[in-house]
Amino acid sequence: MIHDSDRSAPSETTPHSHDHAPRRTTVGPAALARAAGLFRAAGDPARLRLLEILSQGELCVSEVAALTGDDLSAISQRLRILRAEHLVARRREGKHVFYALADSHVADLLRAVLAHASEPAAPHADGD
Amino acid sequence: MIHDSDRSAPSETTPHSHDHAPRRTTVGPAALARAAGLFRAAGDPARLRLLEILSQGELCVSEVAALTGDDLSAISQRLRILRAEHLVARRREGKHVFYALADSHVADLLRAVLAHASEPAAPHADGD
DNA sequence: TATACACTTGAAGAGTTTTGCAAGTGTTAG
DNA sequence: CTAACACTTGCAAAACTCTTCAAGTGTATA
Helix, strand or coil: CCCCCCCCCCCCCCCCCCCCCCCCCCCCHHHHHHHHHHHHCCHHHHHHHHHHHHCCCEEEEHHHHHHHHCCCCHHHHHHHHHHHCCCCEEEEEEEEEEEEECCCCHHHHHHHHHHHHCCCCCCCCCCC | CCCCCCCCCCCCCCCCCCCCCCCCCCCHHHHHHHHHHHHHCCCCCHHHHHHHHHCCCCEEEHHHHHHCCCCCHHHHHHHHHHHHHHCCEEEEECCCEEECCCHHHHHHHHHHHHHHHHHHCCCCCCCC
């Protein structure tokens, strides 16, 4: 049996609340699912590169295709997935369709993860 | 007809008539790949919930299992994926193995995405 | 040492996703 | 109206991922 005498027991006693929900199982199942979908959409090298490219400015599909060297269909397909998660916004102008990051939150998230990924491995004292 | 301030509408066969900054990779390709892996690891509801749980404090596998009601194996498997992307850190103490978020960057990223996902749909002027 | 406990790992099956090509939609020019 | 251009979507094959169960590793205790 587990004896919690080892250390500060990680008991779920959260005495830092009076009228706010103290024991929220999660931040909200729906929000969690949306967040997971968002991460999953961004969790692909090709799509993440697309986001990174768009973070530098609005571009139309042809321009993106020219930049990455990929097929129009492939770009469009990826953009569709990104758009489904509201990561990018679409704007039509004449024959061209311009894409850009949906909002600054996306750019922020992008910056955060790229910064984290750019850093060398975090220091680990033991077992890694 | 397109309005006055047409952003150099690329109506010709060569749509690269823009005069914006150069478009090379701002982050290294390796960083991009790491970031994608990180997103992909977090892009699963079960794993994201794990991260959210751990953001509240360090826990051992049994405790997590008790909280989520999942099998030890399942938890361990997910934790492994999270650990492979350096999202969580492991610490052994006797028979127990404690997990926690790898660093504050992860907690930050988590907060950012959950905040974004918690918001209602962003207002869209047109095309949605 | 042997046993129980806590966790980890391997492997197979099910389910989901990515990809490439071809056909389809919307828009402007003639 | 027809043609060309820019992009989007459907479909089927291939690739990948998640879950589950059984067996394996490491640690503490009798």
